[in-house]
Amino acid sequence: MPVVEPIAFGTTERLTAAQLAAAPVRYPRPEALAAPLEVRPPKAAKGAEALGLRTVGDLLEHLPRDRRQARTIAELQPDEVATVVVEVRSITTRPVRRRGMKPLVNAVVADGSGVMEATFFNQPWLANRYPAGTRLLLSGRHKARNRFTVESHAPTHEGLAGGAGDAVAVYPATDGLSSTQLVELVHRHRAAVADVIEPLPARLRAEEELPDRPAAVAAAHFDDDTEPGRRRLAFDELLQTQLALLERRAVKEAAARALPLEAERSMTRRWIAETLPFALTDDQESAMAEVDLALARTVPMQRLLMGEVGSGKTVVALHAMLRAVEHGAQAALMAPTETLAEQHFATLQRLLPNVMVSAALLTGSTPAARRRRLLEQLASGELQLLVGTHALIEDPVVFDRLAVVVVDEQHRFGVRQRRALDRKGVDGHVPHVLHMTATPIPRTLALTAYGDLDVTVLRQAPAGRRPVTTHVANTAAERERAYARIREEVAAGRQAFVVCPLVEVSEALEARAATEEHARLQRDVFGELRLVLLHGRMTPAEKQAAMESFAAGEAHVLVSTTVIEVGIDVPNASVMLVEGAERFGISQLHQLRGRVGRGPHASVCLLFGAKESARLRALAEHTDGFRLAEIDLELRGEGELVGTRQSGLAAFRFARLPDDGDLLERVRRRARTLLEADPGLSAPEHVLLADALAAALGPEAREPIPA
Ligand code: ADP
Ligand code: MG
Secondary structure (H helix, E strand, O other), rough: OOOOOOOOOHHHHHHHHHHHHHOOOOOHHHEEEHHOOOOOOOOHHHHHHHHHEEEOOHHHHOOEEEEEOEEHHOOOOOOOOOEEEEEEEEEEEEOEEEEOOOEEEEEEEEEEEEEEEEEEOOOOOOOHHHOOEEEEEEEEEOOOOOOEEEEEEOOOOOOOOOOOEEEEEEEOOOOOEEEHHHHHHHOOHHHHHHOOOOOOHHHHHHHHHHOOOHHHHHHHOOOOOHHHHHHHHHHHHHHHHHHHHHHHHHHHHHHHHOOOOOOOOHHHHHEEEHHOOOOOOOOHHHHHHHHHHHHHHOOEEEEEEEEEOOOOOHHHHHHHHHHHHHHEEEEEEEEOHHHHHHHHHHHHHHHOOOOOOOOEEEOOOHHHHHHHHHHHHHHHHHEEEEHHHHHHHHOOOOOEEEEEEEEEEEOOOOOHHHHHHHHOOOEEEOOEEEEEEEEOHHHHHHHHHHOOOEEEEEEEOOOOOOOOEEEEEHHHHHHHHHHHHHHHHHOOOOOEEEOOOOOOOOHHHHHOOOOOOOHHHHHHHOOOOOOOOOOOOOOOHHHHHHHHHHOOOOOOOOEEEEEHOOOOOOOEEEEEEEEOHHOOOOOHHHHHHOOOOOOOOOOOEEEEOOOOOOHHHHHOOOOOOOHHHHHHHHHHHHHHHHHHHOOOOOOOOOOOOOOHHHHHHHHHHHHHHHHHHHHOOOHHHHHHHHHHHHHHHHHHHHHHOOO
16 A cells, blocks of 8 residues: 655645645545544454544554564564564464364564564464565564564554564554554554644644644654654643633633622631631631632632642631621532531531521431421521532522532532532622642642632641651561550550551452451550551441540550541541551552641651652652652653542543643643634634534533523
C-alpha cells in the first residue's frame, strides 16, 4: 500500500500562490476516521475492542508509549527478549510428535547482520502467510545458537520500521493484540492521518507555534521524537477541558444572579469575638475575607475551600452561612453521607449556641412527621440553617430565601444536581456555593479538576497542633527502639497506634494479619500493657467497644488495620507505628499520621519500610499535605493520584501532569482570551473547535445552566 504523506492543513497562509497551485489538493474526510476498524483474527478484534479501538480515528489516537530501538540479529544475547526487523529466507511447517499439538513453523530469517531460525508455535497457517521475501517485525526471546522463539509478529514494509536496528513504536497492548500487531495496523491506516481535522484557528496555532493536528498525529506515531506531536495533542485535550470549565462558569456568571450579602458584619463579628472558643488562624481569616468579598457580589460565588482534615474548614463554612443569616436569608450545608451530615450538625451546634440561629438536620432517615414540620419552617423562613444529605436538594424542599450553600467533600455535582441546587434560590436568584475538600491537590490538578471554581486554601494547621516527627525504620535494633519508645510514652500517660500492613487481596487476610500481630505484641513485646484490636471483620459492636476503650484511655495500644483512617480522634495518642509502610500511598500515610499530634504532646510517626523508598522519605521530610500531594503526583502521575480519582477527574489520554503544567497554564490563558472574544465559540474560525469540544466532552458539557 502506498504511504501517503500527511498534508499540513491550515498552513496555507505561509504558502505562496505557486506552492498552493503545486500542492496536492486533498481535503480531510472525517467520515474516513469514523469507519469501523477491521481487525483480524477474531482474537485480535477482541483485543482492539478491549483497548477501545472501534474506528480508524480511535486507532490513530492510540499513541505509542515509547519507541524502542529494534535489535539486530548479531547483537542478540542468549535469553534476551527483543524486537527485530527481518526478512524471511525460507519457511517450513514441521509436525510435532506430541498429541494435540499443532505443527511448528520454522523460518530462516535474516537482517543485514546475520541469520537465525525463528519458531512460531500453534500457527501452522503462517507458512503460507509469510512466504520467502516477507519482511517481518518479530518480538520474542532469543535462545542460544541463533534460535528465536516468536511471541508476537507482524508483516512490515519500508517506511514502517525501515530495517534492522530502527526504532520501533511500543504501543499499549492487550491480550490478543500485541504492540507489534498495532505497529502494523497503524501503518496500514497511515493514509487516514490526512483526514484528521485541524480544530484550531490558524492564527492561534501560529502564535502558539504548534504543528497542525494531522502532522502531530503522524509525528506521535512515526517520528523518532514523538514528543512535539504528543504535546500538540495534549494542547487540544487540555484546551477542551478548560474551555468547557470556563464556559460553564461564564454562562452562569452571565445568566444567574445571587443575593449580594454586603451588610455590616455585626453578628459574625460577635460570633468570632465572643462565641468561638479559639482565635482564628491567619489562613482562616484571609479565607473568610475572600469568601466575604465573593458573597457581596451579585455574581454567584463558585468557590472551593481546600484544606486538610483538621485545618478548620468548618469554621470558614459556618461563617459564610452566618453571613446569609445576617441578611435575613438562609443557608444549607450538604454532606455526602448521613454520618457526615450528623457530625457537621453536631459541630454546628457546638459552635453556634441555639440562641443565635435556628438550625435543623434533614437526612433520609428523618421521621416523616418531623420532616414535614421542618419543611414548613424552612418555607416560612423560621428555620435559618439546614444541614443534610442529598435529601435537601430534592423537590419537596423549598426554602424561603436561600442565599448560601456549602457542599462538603468533593462529590462534584453533575449538571442535573447543579440545576436542582440553583433552583432552590428564590426570585430568580441562585445561591452562592462553597465547595469543601479535604484532599489537597497541586495547582496543576486543581486547574483541571476544579477549573470552574475559584480556590481558597487553608494550609496552616490551627494553633495547638504539634508537628509530628517521622522516622523510617527497618532494622531489628530500630524495631526494639520503636517498642521502647511506645513503652516510654505509655509510662508518661500517652497511647499508641500500631497499623498493620495493607493486604489488598482481601479484608479477611488483612484481619488475620492484624489479629496475629495483636497476639504477638501482647505475648512477646508488651506483656505488661493493655492492647486492643480493631479490624474490618469485627462486628460493629466489637469495633465500637474497641474504639471506646482506646478513646477512654483504658487501652494503651490500638493494633489495627487501616480502619482507623476514617476519623478516630484520640488527642492523647502520641505514637503512630505503621508496619509495611511501603504498601501504603503517600496520602494514606499522611492521613494515618494525622491521627497523632492532635493534643498538646510531642508525637512521633514510625514507618517500617525501606529507607530508600522515595515515598517514605517524602513523609519523613515533609508535613505539609500540599507539598506531599505534589510529590505524590511527581512520583505517580496524575491518573494514579487517589484524590483526583475521587474528584472524578477523567484521566487524560495525551496530557501528562505535572510535566505538562506549563502547557496547561498556557492553555488556560488561551481559553480565557478565546471565550472573552467569542463567548459562544460561534465565530466561523471557532466552529471546528466547538465541534471538537462537543465531540470530546459530549453536548452536556456545554449546556448552559439556566437560572
Ligand atoms: P476540617 O473541617 O478542616 O477537617 P474542622 O473545622 O472540623 O476541620 O476543625 C478541626 C478541629 O479544630 C475542630 O475541633 C475545630 O473546632 C478546631 N479548630 C478550628 N479552627 C481552630 C483554630 N483557629 N484554633 C483552634 N482550634 C480550631
Ligand atoms: Mg471537617
